[in-house]
Amino acid sequence: MLNYLAQNPFAYLFLALAIGYPLGRVTVKGINLGATAGTLVVSIGIALAASALFGITYDIPGLVEDIFLMLFMYALGMKVGPQFFSGLARGGLDFVVIGLIVVFSNFLIVFFGVKLIDLGPGYAAGIISGSYTVTAVMGVAQSAVSSGAFKLPEGITADMVGANMAAGYAISYVLSSIFIILLIKYLPKMFGHDPVEAAKQAEEEFSGGEDGGALPGTAGASILGFTDKQIRSYLVEHEELAGQSVHDLFKKYPHAAILKVVRGDEVLDAQDNPTIQMGDIIGVMGEYSVLLSGSEKVGNEVAEPRARMVDIEVADIHVGKSDYAGMTLQELGAEIGFGVHLKSMFRAGVAIPHLPKTVVEKGDVLRLAGPSWCVNQAAKALKSVPIVESAYTEISFMSAALVMGFIIGHASLELGGIPFALGTSAGCMLMGILVSWLRTRNPDFGGPTSEGARAFLNDIGLSLFVAVLGAGVGPKIMSSFQGTTVIWIAIIGLLGALVPPFLAWCYGYYIRKMNPIILAGGCAGGRNSTPALNGVQDISGSAISAVAYPVPYALTSAIVLILGYIAMVFS
Known part of the structure; x- marks a missing residue:
């Protein structure tokens, strides 16, 4: 043996x-x-x-x-x-x-x-x-x-x-x-x-x-966790709602968004911007305090799971060269916040308070939760892409970083006649530190890195x-x-x-x-x-x-x- x-x-x-x-x-x-x-x-x-x-x-x-x-x-x-x-x-x-x-x-x-x-x-x-x-x-x-x-x-x-x-x-x-x-x-x-x-x-x-939870680009960034946002279903009984589109209603009531419309046997997605009719059952997402008044403004709350079955994802979005930079979060939400809510906000890799009057700056990272199409819609408006944790790892970028780390660590400097080098392994570690630090600023930097893959390489x-x-x-x-x-x-x-x-x-x-x-x-x-x-x-x-x-x-x-x-x- x-x-x-x-x-x-x-x-x-x-x-x-x-x-x-x-x-x-x-x-x-x-x-x-x-x-x-x-x-x-x-x-x-x-x-x-x-x-x-x-x-x-x-x-x-x-x-x-x-x-x-x-x-x-x-x-x-x-x-x-x-x-x-x-x-x-x-x-x-x-x-x-x-x-x-x-x-x-x-x-x-x-x-x-x-x-x-x-x-x-x-x-x-x-x-x-x-x-x-x-x-x-x-x-x-x-x-x-x-x-x-x-x-x-x-x-x-x-x-x-x-x-x-x-x-x-x-x-x-x-x-x-x-x-x-x-x-x-x-x-x-x-x-x-x-x-x-x-x-x-x-x-x-x-x-x-x-x-703000996990930093952008790190493990746990896409965990939904606890939230005060809920999805509840109501029967449309108020005539003033009939004939208005989903997006028109959002502009009037930006603190709540209609995500689903159930009309008989048909289930309409809000992505198609349907027009509301009397007798529809709508699935509305918003804060609990806002939804409590839904019966007064819409109609009776009903148990309709089809109106509430919405897949929610959490993604980090880097604010690029966007016309929306400089707006307050309140103003930004009214413009592009349909169907999403802000979980956290990061600036220079540090979580900052996300209050209605907080001004959004270029380079900020917003952590949004909502249906995938709503998150994608918000990211497009901000001239960015939503970054969601995945099992995929960008091998080519990681390999390039390892090459650079090897070269940095391999470079030698003589001190008192003794060749001194950082060491290739320490050089690779420094590149890992730099890459992960940059990803907290922009989670799209270098492509995704799966935490499972990182942990496997570590062990x-x-x-x-x-x-x-x-x-x-x-x-x-x-x-x-x-x-x-x-x-x-x-x-x-x-x-x-x-x-x-x-x-x-x-x-x-x-x-x-x-x-x-x-x-x-x-x-x-x-x-x-x-x-x-x-x-x-x-x-x-x-x-x-x-x-x-x-x-x-x-x-x-x-x-x-x-x-x-x-x-x-x-x-």
Whole structure:
């Protein structure tokens, strides 16, 4: 079996995923490894057993590793990009400082700790990756080795460096994953605060913000959610309505739109602008308060499902070079708002209040809900196209972005005689950030990107990368566990994982006097620990801590990769 896997790397890689994913989901007292760490453990275990028992090694082309890592990095950039920029605008300086404290103190503790103990090359990057639970750090560190930015010392091979990296990652990852949850979860209580009461205070403080839902071009943008708009059916009994077209009535009553007309066995769609007759049953969409007076102005409300069976879609529309730019929302609604209602409004990637007197500007994104033909009609008037989430992904644009990211990351600059490059994987991530950020401004930019496809690239890319990494370093990993190496990795890894968020807590608590639950959420974001955030939400009985998570999370997700690369280059 092990020999078969050596001859068929495809089987080896996907067997590692098949076993690693369920292993990563095994939970002991609320703690689990996660899919990525589970895959790495299985891959190393198979390779180690094959080498120790039968002398079999697994030779998988490095190109496979590079391709999947760059796909993962681009997908990760697409995920954090909207948070990275719009979050910086919304979150405030404190969240930024928290992230910077955590990420730079982690680097200093680990890098100089490894130097002080005189551990071999690769350990610093591996411990940073594990203590920060960001596996991608190993990818950029590995690229520093393969590109020649890190000069291999005499007698040290790239495989030995990779083995050191994997050893540092594996030990520090497991320990930090467990203890970071406990630390951040109980920090408010340790400082004498009731988490539930603190969360209630935070909810009151943050309740005034504008929540427009998912940003344009991101997952969840086309979810209808809750709305005060309803569709109700009425029997036309008032003679003054007869003889008027659907569009004529909308101009008189712009707060309600007739979407269906039922006339005997015939169902007429409002798209054809039918003329209303006495005895028709009409399906009217509008706010609940407006529809309550329908019986007085139209006739008795009746139970006619054919008049109310209307498919509603949600789409983002970018306001282009339109004559309507400069109008208020109230004026715009009267002109082109037939059959649609405005769910959210975004300007420069940030949700803004959509009040009747709000002026529409060129470049705004309007999130409209209504029948597809009504949404299309409004988009055409605004000289735009409606963007709806779909399963389709624009492959050509994504490929072009990856090429640009590769070129940017591959460009090298010599500093002190040492070639320094951002790294192709980090370059791809930056392109993902840029593309997703631009899509929050104009969701039509670069064509649609399916969230399912993005999530798949994210998961499969990282998992296959670590599977290839484990195959290469597995046979060498035992040489890294000599003497007291394991103990020092554990100590440095725990210090790198726990001290930085505690320092950030002290800054927010003593200097900035932040709400302890909000502060805990920011510390979890700075440490890139979603399980820690879940722990805070669990103990506080509220999700409010999540408002502080995106900014430090997105900021440190990018910076830690650069610091991991630097740690490898100067190790």
